Amino acid sequence: MNASTVFPMIPAASKSLWFFAIIGLILVGVMFMMGWVAWSMQHAQFTVSKQGLRLQGDLYGRLIPLASLKLDEAVVTNLNTDKDHQPKWRTMGTGLPGYAAGWFKLRNGMKGLLYVTDRKHVARIPTTEGYTVMLSVSDPAALIDALKRQSAP
Numbered sequence: 001m002n003a004s005t006v007f008p009m010i011p012a013a014s015k016s017l018w019f020f021a022i023i024g025l026i027l028v029g030v031m032f033m034m035g036w037v038a039w040s041m042q043h044a045q046f047t048v049s050k051q052g053l054r055l056q057g058d059l060y061g062r063l064i065p066l067a068s069l070k071l072d073e074a075v076v077t078n079l080n081t082d083k084d085h086q087p088k089w090r091t092m093g094t095g096l097p098g099y100a101a102g103w104f105k106l107r108n109g110m111k112g113l114l115y116v117t118d119r120k121h122v123a124r125i126p127t128t129e130g131y132t133v134m135l136s137v138s139d140p141a142a143l144i145d146a147l148k149r150q151s152a153p
Contacts (some may be wrong), residue, residue, distance in 0.1 A: 048146040060102045066151045070126040076140040079119035109127040
């Protein structure tokens with residue numbers, strides 16, 4: 001008679017299960033952040049008012065007061081040809097093909113706060129705070145003009 005005897009392993013301590021629970025929560029958090037970034041890429045907007053320029057869309061959104069914007073130096077640029085102002089290093093932001101948002105070091109050594117999806121249509125607006133704002137909008141000249149109108153006395 002060939003009888004088999006089974007010896008089950010002692011179940012793992014609950015510490016092992018906590019490891020999987022923590023990793024699972026981290027993965028859920030990462031997936032949530034990726035979904036939010038994907039949504040933000042499609043829904044960022046820039047509002048011009050008497051208070052200033054409001055950037056809305058993700059973690060890097062803020063209100064930049066009109067007094068902090070150097071509007072006399074604001075220009076429309078094409079980042080494909082404007083080599084000095086091209087982003088070189090991402091310091092704190094999102095850098096994906098066709099989407100750059102957040103803080104970047106520019107080729108000229110300055111800091112830039114970017115919301116760039118189309119490198120050919122960019123409003124480049126220096127600030128008194130030591131960084132340059134660069135925004136992709138369909139009509140960058142109209143954005144700059146709207147800021148100038150709001151800052152007029």
